[in-house]
Amino acid sequence: xxxxxxxxxxxxxxxxxxxxxxxxxxxxxxxAGMRTHFVVAVGSALMMIVxxxxxxxxxxxxxxxxxPSRIAAQVVSGIGFLGAGVIIxxxxxxxxLTTAAGVWxxxxxxxxxxxxxxxxxxxCAGLVLVGFVLLKPLERRFIKNMQHIMITAxxxxxxxxxxSSALERFxxxxxxxxxxxxxxxxxxxxxxxxxxxxxxxSSKEKVIQAIAEIxxxxxxxxxxxT
Numbered sequence: 001x002x003x004x005x006x007x008x009x010x011x012x013x014x015x016x017x018x019x020x021x022x023x024x025x026x027x028x029x030x031x032a033g034m035r036t037h038f039v040v041a042v043g044s045a046l047m048m049i050v051x052x053x054x055x056x057x058x059x060x061x062x063x064x065x066x067x068p069s070r071i072a073a074q075v076v077s078g079i080g081f082l083g084a085g086v087i088i089x090x091x092x093x094x095x096x097l098t099t100a101a102g103v104w105x106x107x108x109x110x111x112x113x114x115x116x117x118x119x120x121x122x123x124c125a126g127l128v129l130v131g132f133v134l135l136k137p138l139e140r141r142f143i144k145n146m147q148h149i150m151i152t153a154x155x156x157x158x159x160x161x162x163x164s165s166a167l168e169r170f171x172x173x174x175x176x177x178x179x180x181x182x183x184x185x186x187x188x189x190x191x192x193x194x195x196x197x198x199x200x201x202s203s204k205e206k207v208i209q210a211i212a213e214i215x216x217x218x219x220x221x222x223x224x225x226t
């Protein structure tokens with residue numbers, strides 16, 4: 001009975017830690033939220049408990065050879081399918097990698113708690129939350145003078161020059177450009193610009209309006225960070 005109570009405690013603790021990570025993701029409108037992380041953590045903890053304790057009645061039989069780590073190892077492999085489900089490839093941008101990494105880490109936390117490594121699991125959950133909450137503002141502080149702009153337009157001569165001139169009026173210069181002619185039948189081109197801001201940036205609406213006034217421009221997106 002005492003052992004069952006211990007197992008239940010491990011499942012509950014794993015669920016709480018997973019839900020905490022999922023809450024942070026959901027606050028930022030990510031694909032995998034509290035329920036996903038909660039279930040991943042609880043399920044991983046259960047798999048570890050089963051892997052570690054379920055075969056105790058046959059482990060002393062010398063004719064049976066068991067590897068207790070195999071079930072836990074399959075959790076790590078299987079979680080990749082779930083992580084792939086939250087990754088979105090949009091043109092030249094890949095989104096959802098941080099959330100996918102969080103799901104993978106949550107599985108590890110569940111395994112640790114399921115194995116009875118409470119301090120390790122709690123510490124890892126804390127570090128993951130610190131990474132989600134504190135590192136993003138730190139990144140923004142050091143790369144705040146960069147902006148990603150995605151443009152869809154008619155493929156026409158001088159298009160890039162016109163866009164560059166429009167950006168220069170706002171103190172911005174093109175650092176990197178990626179061009180994808182995905183719809184040649186319609187004559188459309190997708191342009192991904194990474195621009196450097198040399199002075200205080202005017203409102204994003206003004207930048208978008210200036211680019212939109214260029215002949216042939218169909219769509220402009222300033223992606224948010226993920």
